[in-house]
Amino acid sequence: MYIAVCDDQLEELNEIFALLQLWQTENNTILRVRTFRSAVELVDAAQREHFTLYLLDVIMPGMDGLEAAREIRSFDTAADIVFLTSSPGFAYESYGVNALDYLLKPIRRNLLFPLLDRLMLREQRPQDGLTVKNGNSLFRIPFSQLTYVEINNRHLYFNLTNGQVREVPGRMRDYEKPLLARPEFTRIHRSYIINMFQIEELTPSSVRTFTGRTLPVSRLIYPQVQKEYMNLLFSEGEAGE
Secondary structure (H helix, E strand, O other), X not given: OEEEEEOOOHHHHHHHHHHHHHHHHHOOOOOEEEEEXXXXXXXXXXXXXXXXXXXXXXXXXXXXXXXXXXXXHOOXXXXXXXXXXXXXXXXXXXXXXXXXXXXXXXXXXXXXXXXXXXXXXXXXXXXXXXXXXXXXXXXXXXXHHEEEEEEEOOEEEEEEOOOOEEEEEOOHHHOHHHHHOOOOEEEEEOOEEEEHHHEEEEOOOEEEEOOOOEEEOOOOOHHHHHHHHHHHHHHHHHHHO
């Protein structure tokens, strides 16, 4: 894990860093950790580096933790965000940036360690994903990291949340069954299947993804796409309550 910790209070920042060191010692593993006392500095670094976990203090001068999380989500939808707060009432606001959790201050090992244990187990477990064949080789794409699939001239382009594109020869029907069997994937056009969790904006003629791509939506398909998208968002909202 590559962890960014941001807290304007030096004493609290040092305490969290010490806990992270203790956890990695007890688990015989290695964590990469960077600390920040400014949310602005954190966001600037996050645009150049690939953090897997953000531990963000909520109340900070200037840009606060929630503002920083919104900025991070504009270019990184995959990383986990955990807020550090003195108020349990903040939980509702954290849903707006798809936060993994929030921890109440003062941060102690009985709060932080179970979270790190859970994330380590998740990293060690094979992710649910799509196995793609390219010649004699196979590679795995986690569903959570797939933004959309495009077919063009008998080549498939698997566009990932980190901006990478995997190109393989093939047909859409070779992969559409396992994709469309999942509630988050839908066909928006004969050439595109999209992960609806990666839709930033949906209109009758197009979608814009969090990665900044604009894709066409078939006029005939749009009513069904809109229905599926709203159902997905509604179900996620219920799960978060």
